[in-house]
Amino acid sequence: MPAVNLSLFKMVLLIRLARAGMVEAMSTDYVKFARAQGLPDRQIVFRHILRNISIPIVTVFGLELGSTLAFAVVTESLFNWPRVGKLIIDLILQLDRPVMVSYLVLVVILFVLINLTVDLVYARLDPRVRLRGGSA
Incomplete structure (x- = not known):
C-alpha cells in the first residue's frame, strides 16, 4: 500500500x-514523412x-524520483x-539536530546524483546536448 501511494x-x-x-509528435512532418516511406x-x-x-x-x-525519495518520510509515518x-x-x-542535518545532506546528495544521472542520460539520448572539448 505505501508503494502504491x-x-x-x-x-x-x-x-x-x-x-x-505522443499526440503532439504524431502531427509533425517527420512522422508524416516516415509514414509516407512505408515504415511500420x-x-x-520507437525510433x-x-x-x-x-x-x-x-x-x-x-525530479519526481528525487521528491519521492525525499518525501517518503511522510508516507512511512502515515502507514x-x-x-x-x-x-x-x-x-x-x-530536536536532534545532527541526525536531521545528516538526513538532509543525504537527501541533497541523492538529488545531486539523480540530476547528474539525468544529465548523462540527456547526452546519451540527444547528441546536441553533449559537451565538446575546448572553449565554448
Whole structure:
C-alpha cells in the first residue's frame, strides 16, 4: 500500500506527459514523412517519436524520483512503518539536530546524483546536448 501511494501519482504524471508528447509528435512532418516511406507504426513510434519526446520524460522522472525519495518520510509515518520516516519524525520531536542535518545532506546528495544521472542520460539520448572539448 505505501508503494502504491508513493508511485501512483508519479506514474500517472509520466503517462500523461508521454501521451501529450505522443499526440503532439504524431502531427509533425517527420512522422508524416516516415509514414509516407512505408515504415511500420512500431518503428515510427520507437525510433522517431519516443526518441524526440524522451527528454521531457527523463527530466520529470528525475525530479519526481528525487521528491519521492525525499518525501517518503511522510508516507512511512502515515502507514506507521518504523523506518527512516519514523526516525526523522522522532528526531524532529527530540530536536536532534545532527541526525536531521545528516538526513538532509543525504537527501541533497541523492538529488545531486539523480540530476547528474539525468544529465548523462540527456547526452546519451540527444547528441546536441553533449559537451565538446575546448572553449565554448
